[in-house]
Amino acid sequence: MTEVRDTTSSGKALFATREYAVGDIILQEDKPLAVLSRSSFNTTTNDPFTAIAQAYQQNSNQLDIEGKLLSLYHPQSDTTNPAEQTLWKNSQSAAQNDNRLHKVIMVACCNSFQGGYVYEQASRINHSCQPNALVNIQDDTGALLVRALTPIAVNEEIVISYAGLYLYADTRARQHVLRRDKYFDCSCVRCQAAVDPANTIPCTSCHPRHQSQLDEATQYDDDDEHPVNYMIWKSDQLICESCGHVETSQSSVVNVIHSISDKVLQFFEQYKQQDPNSKTLSEQDDNETQDEEEEQLESLLQEHLSLASSVLGARHWTTNLLLLLYLDRGLKQYNRKLIFQQTADDDMQLDLAEHIDHLQKITQFVKRLQLHLHPGHLLSDVIVGIARALVSLGDVKSAQYATRWLDHLNGYEPFLSEALVKVVDSLKNAWKRMEDDEPARKKVKG
């Protein structure tokens, strides 16, 4: 049960009128009000604003929904917000002097979910970098469910993340992406907090750099006898938690952090566009070109990961999100190899040990952010990937270890697809099946 109310800083918003526990359904909309995206209709342009205009004009119930669409949020002509001014200006020519169409385009830009879906109620839900709810949309029908990610009290605002993977980035990067892609300046609690744990680097005084590079022990931070001292971003400066050394926002260190963060952000965009999994069938290249692109992308990923970890260290968001992409790719390659080889050879076992080490590091990073979100929110796919790879080794011990990893997903079941819940259950029980089969296997071997 929810209600739309006005707020002082972010327009209208959706509020809870009863308590919700984690996993409860807050809102359900069986179909969207409109689908306004390039892929939804037969659009013939590369300009995203013209694509929205074409999609709208081809929408058969255009006249019935126009009133409802125009009542959704869109910038006014006198807006003083630079991001909204840009949206206003850049979308104007696509509307070809049709004021209503211009507003529809802006409504789509400010309110649509992935796939171009715009909803009557869900499009009233504001963004927060500390969300308490998660939206799930069925690809084919556009049916939408909003579930509570954290316990929600009566009169609490329902907030979701519009930031995708960047939810786990630092404040500067999140704000940049939201301004660029969603046209607003985020005023959420996390953006206003003094401390930004995603922007953490080894202390520049305790760990002097050689040609701006960290030594390997500091970079990997896995030697318990020589712990690394970290600087945390607090109220506009980096402060060492151990020696008290300070780097102000004007220091060259901060410039370096910004320039690497910008480079990584650019790389993420390139990765999103080139990743074969995110391309539609008509966009996919032939096998040879695909292999070349894959190789290039992989070496670029490695290059960026090595830059981030050697300069910004193991706890910085750039290192951890790049590591997550690397892990995801590694697990997919592992599974592909397994299909051809049936059993994992020594090299694959070493790869798997490295993947597990990476997953441990990213899990620690997520905990340090203190977002009050379940680790499954970022890591469910890779946790299942690791468990699948462990079970494929075929021995009881590895399968038991897989179960321990899958236990990290306890409590996150309402957010997993039905198919994935089945996979998780079957992987969790794999060691019991192996144990039952063990005498028979030993007999065959003997």
Ligand SMILES: C[S@@+](CC[C@H](N)C(=O)[O-])C[C@H]1O[C@@H](n2cnc3c(N)ncnc32)[C@H](O)[C@@H]1O
């Ligand atoms: C999908 S609408 C959400 C509902 C909207 N507030 C309304 O009045 O209908 C998205 C717009 O809400 C505002 N908004 C959402 N989250 C915000 C936030 N964290 N900080 C500031 N503005 C926000 C921005 O104007 C954004 O373009």
